[in-house]
Amino acid sequence: MKRHTLTDTHEEFRASVRDFIKREVVPDFHEWEQQGHPPRDFYRRLGELGILGLWVPEEYGGGGATSYAYAAVLMEEIAAAGVGFGCAIPHSTLILAYLTAFASPEQKARWLPGVASGETLLAIAMTEPGTGSDLANISTTARLAGDGSHYVLNGAKTFISGGSVADLVLVVCRTAPRDPDNRRAGLSILAVDTTTPGFSVGRRLEKIGLHANDLVELAFDDVVVPVDNLLGDEGRAFEYLSHNLAQERLSIALTASAAAQAAVRQTVEYVSGRTVFGKHLSSFQNTKFSLAASAATVEAMVTMTDRALELFDAGDLAPTDAAKAKLFCTEQAGAVIDQCLQLHGGYGYITEYPIARLYADIRVARIYGGTSEVMKLIIAKSLGL
Known part of the structure; x- marks a missing residue:
């Protein structure tokens, strides 16, 4: 059946993605699978081509795309070539949406240019060793300091895609005691700089497939997170x-x-x-x-x-x-x-x-x-x- 969702612009994008994959992914993909993720320079190349910043507003250095159909084109070309883009897909098609929707203007100006260029890679940390689909059971905690300037983050996460290469991790954590009558309350999202003392990457988890996508455990040991890195409002993560x-x-x-x-x-x-x-x-x-x-x-x-x-x-x-x-x-x-x-x-x-x-x-x-x-x-x- 003829598809009407994709326009000529989408198909032009398809041609550029297909050419990029043929030149810069296929020859090296087997090596990436053995390494567990693509080299850092690959993400910068994606940034130069505008792929990572497709949905980043133009004022922050992105493409300003409003159609999500570009994601369909991207995934179809990746699958057709039998390759992968490492953490680039969740970075651009999923995690970025949290920043564009909930970040303050100051946070967008601070983070989005690097997100679009490939200098700042994103990951999101929700799942914990004892918490899968039941996000209301999250136990990682963030305590607000007495002077209100920062949070102190403690806990562990698992099954984190891109966790070993990310520069900024959106961590879902508990900023208020668990309320038995409303288990979804008290959760917040903190954007954690992975160079912060106390942040550590644990085991790389061996998977059945997706061998060029790293999947790791993360740990937070008294990680100091500036209050300016709270995404949106406290307590509204769910x-x-x-x-x-x-x-x-x-x-x-x-x-x-x-x-x-x-x-x-x-x-x-x-x-x-x-x-x-x-x-x-x-x-x-x-x-x-x-x-x-x-x-x-x-x-x-x-x-x-x-x-x-x-x-x-x-x-x-x-x-x-x-x-x-x-x-x-x-x-x-x-x-x-x-x-x-x-x-x-x-x-x-x-x-x-x-x-x-x-x-x-x-x-x-x-x-x-x-x-x-x-x-x-x-x-x-x-x-x-």
């Missing part, structure tokens, strides 16, 4: 996190859709050249039926995410709609990519083939940003159940 969840879940749905699109294209190419029992694998009815069904599913995913993009750009994407998009796209991407891997036979299990990396990388999409089970709870609640 509200802020909820505000941005629709964008995060749409981003994950776009990633899943992009991966499934890439898987079908790769598999069509593979079966067209692979010979089995003296015939092209593409000539077997099972191959045709399997890929036909997968193509139809992918079309539904693209249609759903394009509609979600239109709603998001108009400011009308409801949390329930974002949950539906994430649930459908991540579950279906897993099924489509699994079927495509099966058609590769033994080669599908070899990491040299992009389908194997897609298979491993997409699995976490059903977990982060809220598990599939959490998405079902949100949708069921909208049904009055």
Whole structure:
């Protein structure tokens, strides 16, 4: 089906991203996977190209884009090439939104130029060793000093993407005692400079996939955070996190859709050249039926995410709609990519083939940003159940 969400400008952006990936990512990507993240200079190059600052307002050195459809283009090209951009995707498509929405003018002037250029890399720290989807159970604390000039931050976080390379980490912490009658109250977001004494990066966590994306544990031991680094108002973190969840879940749905699109294209190419029992694998009815069904599913995913993009750009994407998009796209991407891997036979299990990396990388999409089970709870609640 013809897509109407993407304009000529989006397609021009696609061409520049595709060229950049071919020249500056594909030749070195295997090395990045072994290292666990791209080199720092890679992020500066993304900044020079305007990719990191796409949604940064122009007055702060960014592109001033208002359409989130650029994220779809970016993810589709990354998936098509079988590569990754390290922490650049959460940096620009997710974490940046907290600064543009909730930072003060002074904070924006202080942080956004570096965010756009790649000099300041972002991470967000929500999950704790004992706290996953239940953010109201966060126990990392920040105590306001007697003179009101700074907070003293203590605690630990885990599963932090980009945590080992970030310059500024948005830490969700408890600034008021837990209220048993309102567990969501008392949480705030502090922007922590990673050069501050007491901040430390712990273990690098080994993952099934996404090997070029670092994932680490963080620790805070009496970290002094200036009160000027409080993002928004004290005690409103849960509200802020909820505000941005629709964008995060749409981003994950776009990633899943992009991966499934890439898987079908790769598999069509593979079966067209692979010979089995003296015939092209593409000539077997099972191959045709399997890929036909997968193509139809992918079309539904693209249609759903394009509609979600239109709603998001108009400011009308409801949390329930974002949950539906994430649930459908991540579950279906897993099924489509699994079927495509099966058609590769033994080669599908070899990491040299992009389908194997897609298979491993997409699995976490059903977990982060809220598990599939959490998405079902949100949708069921909208049904009055």
